[in-house]
Amino acid sequence: xxxxxxxxxxxxxxxxxxxxxxxxxxxxxxxxxxxxxxxxxxxxxxxxxxxxxxxxxxxxxxxxxxxxxxxxxxxxxxxxxxxxxxxxxxxxxxxxxxxxxxxxxxxxxxxxxxxxxxxxxxxxxxxxxxxxxxxxxxxxxxxxxxxxxxxxxxxxxxxxxxxxxxxxxxxxxxxxxxxxxxxxxxxxxxxxxxxxxxxxxxxxxxxxxxxxxxxxxxxxxxxxxxxxxxxxxxxxxxxxxxxxxxxxxxxxxxxxxxxxx
Numbered sequence: 001x002x003x004x005x006x007x008x009x010x011x012x013x014x015x016x017x018x019x020x021x022x023x024x025x026x027x028x029x030x031x032x033x034x035x036x037x038x039x040x041x042x043x044x045x046x047x048x049x050x051x052x053x054x055x056x057x058x059x060x061x062x063x064x065x066x067x068x069x070x071x072x073x074x075x076x077x078x079x080x081x082x083x084x085x086x087x088x089x090x091x092x093x094x095x096x097x098x099x100x101x102x103x104x105x106x107x108x109x110x111x112x113x114x115x116x117x118x119x120x121x122x123x124x125x126x127x128x129x130x131x132x133x134x135x136x137x138x139x140x141x142x143x144x145x146x147x148x149x150x151x152x153x154x155x156x157x158x159x160x161x162x163x164x165x166x167x168x169x170x171x172x173x174x175x176x177x178x179x180x181x182x183x184x185x186x187x188x189x190x191x192x193x194x195x196x197x198x199x200x201x202x203x204x205x206x207x208x209x210x211x212x213x214x215x216x217x218x219x220x221x222x223x224x225x226x227x228x229x230x231x232x233x234x235x236x237x238x239x240x241x242x243x244x245x246x247x248x249x250x251x252x253x254x255x256x257x258x259x260x261x
Contacts, residue, residue: 030049165191181211
C-alpha cells in the first residue's frame with residue numbers, strides 16, 4: 001500500500017476534524033439527557049454515546065479512506081484486538097473518559113488518530129463540552145479549533161523557570177509512582193484532567209508534563225501524540241524510547257508526555 005503524501009494528509013485533516021466534531025454533537029445529545037452506564041467484559045464502563053459516536057466515526061473513515069482499516073475501542077472490546085496489526089491503520093476512541101462522561105464533569109474527548117509504520121502521523125482530539133479541537137498532520141501543522149472560529153496554530157512551550165505545570169489523570173493512574181517521579185522534577189503546580197484533553201493542553205502550551213503510570217490503550221494516545229509531536233512536544237516510555245503503535249494487544253507501557261522541554 002503506497003504511503004500517504006503530505007498533501008494527502010493536509011487535505012484529510014479538516015475532514016477528520018469535522019468527523020470528530022460531528023461525533024461530539026451526537027455525544028452531547030446523550031450527555032444532555034438520561035443514560036445508562038453498563039459494564040463491558042473488562043469491567044470498564046460504556047454508554048450509548050460511546051456506541052453511537054463509534055458508529056458515526058467508523059462509517060466516516062470507511063468513506064474517506066476505504067483501504068485503511070480502523071481499530072476502535074468498543075469494536076475491539078467486543079471482538080478482540082488484531083493479532084498482527086496492519087502497517088497503516090486508524091485508532092479511534094469514540095468517547096475517551098467514559099467515567100468523566102458518566103460523572104458529568106465535562107472532561108471527556110473524542111480521539112481519531114492515523115498510524116503509519118508504528119507512528120501516529122495525523123490526529124484530532126475533540127472536547128465536546130468546550131467545543132474545542134486540537135489536530136495536526138505532521139510537524140508544524142498543530143492547530144486548535146474553538147467553537148466556530150478559524151483554526152489557530154499552536155506550539156508546545158518550554159518549561160518556565162518556576163517549574164512545570166503537571167497534568168495527572170483524574171480517574172486513573174498510580175499516585176505513588178507519580179509522586180516518586182515528580183520528586184525528581186521542579187513542579188510549579190499539579191492539575192487533574194480526564195481523557196486525552198491533557199495532550200491538547202500540552203500542545204497548546206498550557207502545561208508542561210504528563211506522566212502516565214497505569215494502563216492505557218493505543219486508541220487513548222495516538223491522536224494526542226500526533227498533535228503533541230506536531231506542536232514540538234514528545235512522548236517517551238520510561239526507558240526513554242519512543243511510544244510506538246501496533247504493539248501486541250494494542251496496549252501501551254507507562255509513558256511521559258512532555259511539552260517543548
